[in-house]
Amino acid sequence: MNEPKSPSSPGTDFIRQVVKADVASARYGGRVITRFPPEPNGYLHVGHAMGICLNFGIAKEFGGCCHLRYDDTNPDTERKEYVEAIQEDIRWLGFDWGQHLYFASDYFERMYECGEVLIKKGLAYVDSQATEVIREGRGTVTESGVPSPYRNRSSEENLDLFRGMRAGEFGDGEHVLRGKIDMASPNMLMRDPVFYRIRHASHYRRGDDWCIYPLYDYAHCLEDAFEGVTHSICTLEFDNNRELYNWVLENVGFEEPRPHQYEWAGLDLENAVLSKRKIAPLVEGGFVSGWDDPRLATLAAYRRRGIPPEAIRLLSEIVGVSKTGAQTEATKLDFAIRRILNQSAPRVMAVLDPIRVVIANYPKGKTEEFEAPYYPHDVPLEGSRTVPFSHELWIERADFLEHPPKGFRRLMPGGEVRLRYAYVIRCDEVIKDDAGRILEVRCTYDPDTRGGSTSDGRKVKGTIQWVSVPHGVAAEARLFDHLFFREVGEDQDSGAIGDCLNPDSLTVISDMKIEPSILTDPENTRYQFERTGYFWRDPIDGCGDQLVFNRIVSLKDAWAKRDTKPSPNKVKAKRPTQAYSRTNPEASKQPRIPSGGEQDAEALARMLRYTGELGIGAEQAEILAQSLEWSSYFESALTVYPDAAALATWIANDLRGLLAGRSPADLPFTGESIGELASLVEDGGVSRRAAKDVLARLIIEGGDPKDLVDSMGLRKVTDTHELSSVVKSVIDQWEEKAAEYRAGKSGLLGFFVGEVMKKTGGAADPEAAKSLLQDRLDN
RNA sequence: UGGCCCGUCGUCUAAUGGCAGGACACCGGUCUUUGGAACCGGCGGUGGUGGUUCGAAUCCACCCGGGCCAACCA
Helix, strand or coil: CCCCCCCCCCCCCHHHHHHHHHHHCCCCCCCCEEEECCCCCCCCEHHHHHHHHHHHHHHHHCCCEEEEEECCCCCCCCCHHHHHHHHHHHHHHCCCCCCCEEEHHHHHHHHHHHHHHHHHCCCEEEECCCHHHHHHHCCCCCCCCCCCCCCCCCHHHHHHHHHHHHHCCCCCCCCEEEECCCCCCCCHHHCCCEEEEECCCCECCCECCCCEEECHHHHHHHHHHHHCCCEEEEEHHHHHHHHHHHHHHHHHCCCCCCCEEEEECCCEECCCCCCHHHHHHHHHCCCCCCCCCCCCCEHHHHHHHCCCHHHHHHHHHHHCCCCCCCEECHHHHHHHHHHHHHCCCCEECEECCEEEEEECCCCCCCCEEEEEECCCCCCCCCCEEEEEECCEEEEEHHHECCCCCCCCCCECECCEEEECCCCEEEEEEEEECCCCCEEEEEEEEEHHHHHHCCCCCCCCCCEECEEECCCCEEEEEEEECCCECCCCCCCCCHHHHHHHECCCCEEEEEEEEECHHHHHCCCCCCEEECCCEEEEECCCCCCCCCCEEEEEEECCCHHHHHHHCCCCCCCCCCCCCCCCCCCCCCHHHCCCCCCCCHHHHHHHHHHHHHHCCCCCCHHHHHHHHHCHHHHHHHHHHHCCCCCHHHHHHHHHHHHHHHHCCCCHHHCCCCHHHHHHHHHHHHHCCCCHHHHHHHHHHHHHHCCCHHHHHHHCCCCCECCHHHHHHHHHHHHHHCHHHHHHHHCCCCCHHHHHHHHHHHHCCCCECHHHHHHHHHHHHHC
8 A cells, every 4th residue: 555656657768778679689698787887986875876776777677687896997096995885885775786796906907908909909009298298189179189299109119118017117107008099089088098097006906916007988898898798877978988988899809799888867966965076075174074974965874864775766766767967856855755754664752842831730740651553544554652641741842832823723822732642732821931931831631532532522623742741751853954055166175165054954952852662662763753754863873872863854844834835926937938049030041051172062062953953942952962972862862753852851851860870871772762762652652651661661671662561561541441441440449539539639630640550550541541530520 | 169968847757750648846625633644636848940741749950058078087
């Protein structure tokens, strides 16, 4: 009962679709191997947790495995302490890497050998320029780089130098190994990237075995390949690195099926500091108590705060997987935590900010006990404890108001409130000190309401929690809020960090009261303090006799929210629209005329011919004319079928859309085929819609369009009789939809056409089907 | 201003040429010995302009907006 609702379409994100397709096509023999590759230079945070859920989740769902591999290629920053902490976090989250624990540093020898392979192929060289010179030589995003003077060293010399680098013959920074790729590449990463650097430093695992260390782009893809990883999933910012990932693997000699990289957006959580680079100064600067300070978004902090791992996994489901760089609202995390805890946390009574209530008509010194269930009626768990009641009680200061606003349902002078599981009391008198601060509230109880229900049927709207003064236990509570009230910039020093800090991020309540039953519970019990929030004992400071409770998350509070309600006539803030920003609407229609150069002159001539003589629109003409590849493809289609405008659409719009960036040279069919296809459509033998299906097939396996039309059963069905019967059966099948359509939901017509198309395997003439459908539906 | 990636309710995410759907948030209601939970209902979206198509969130073009890339970090 009350299973957490699944988010929409679970498990159908674009990465899982790729994996699913690869399993179906047996691309890797059905194997699925993912990996989670942390660098042991800090603690994991919720962002990493999403990556862990993704990688381990996919492996589990597809019967594969997920490797835990430390990407420990930088001796300066990595420590054993972190590798242990990371493992603890992953286990806590509920994932298991089994035997598959790996370290990049174990591959140093193999990686080195790959370096020699590249050198021998003439694809890598030792550069001896200074760091700054290399940097400058790389150019900028708008200017290409200049080749290093060492770029053309012989393989022998490179090999000799590289071996010398390894042997420790050189100092830090004297040489590097670079890939010999393309100094003019628009992708900066391809401008002869550095593969190895000299660093005389002790590595936390390899000690002084090595004095050269591989860099990420070189190392990471090799690690994946060594381990037989199939799907290497990383975040969006590595998009540019994919080209290099592929280059290294292909040139070192890893053939298909080899690992491939896929990028997703990762998690950006509102109010959470999600970068090790930004967390470290908070820890080191003493702004927080450590990597596990509960205000942080590290997994260690979440664990300490008391967030259950199930909630993190639920968050991962809720947030989903996409390539949209987006920020997730903090309320989604809160929701996930409450969703889990509501179903599992025993309820107890605690008072965070106590005021004293004296029950005047309850005998001093008398105590009675109430049996109180741990769980509310809608949580299917059993259990109860007894709570002691007496002459003096603590209640929450906020639960008594001398001058309450309208709608206040708690205690007020002359009013009644129910003490949960106990009695209904009425407030008779308020005792204040000289400063007007309330010292105690004097009440009388109604003995006929034992257990909380009235015998005369009168309604008591409010119910509040309470703690008996002589029995209550004192404790400390810690409430957490987000650490910053303002975004901290990228390179800010600790002074600037201090300026952004939320002074109320930690509230310590030193004198809360709680019912004594908790004294006999396991220390790691997560409670709901009724009407207040979810709490558990701080695992560090709340052990043994120390009663220190962390608030994991508050309860939703509909009453408190009433003040912050946005006014109904508030103008809705809209994303600024760009509707008016274009100054010349015709501008986009003007083809850009290529300028200068012999090739451009030819392209221009083609362009003019296409728009003039052939009557093609400027947009498509530009696409087709610009490259020789496309223009010759187009013109060969033209030899088969003379309707240039139709062909231009087929090629410029449909074909290129299906090709997703690939070139016509890769196609298993020629321009003539597409011309033939277009003529089949013109003849009426195939609908345009069916022809597009044929095109898609053509791209995959080539073939003769006419044969494909037949073998796919796509010869157009125009026969009115045949079509009518399909139309009738579709309408009969979807009676309700038909009624909706008749009631005015005209958008449903497309749905019906789609159904007819489905039923006929795509062969129906959609236009004919549409008019038949309309006729039938309209009467 | 070079290349690449991304724009769907306030937020996150489905729809893979055929009904724009779900979740969170918000609002209202029912119920309630937690102003919790649950249940019911409501609000609300394809960045813009053209084009292709019987039919476009989806294909094409341009524009606008956001992000990433010039470490011997990962």
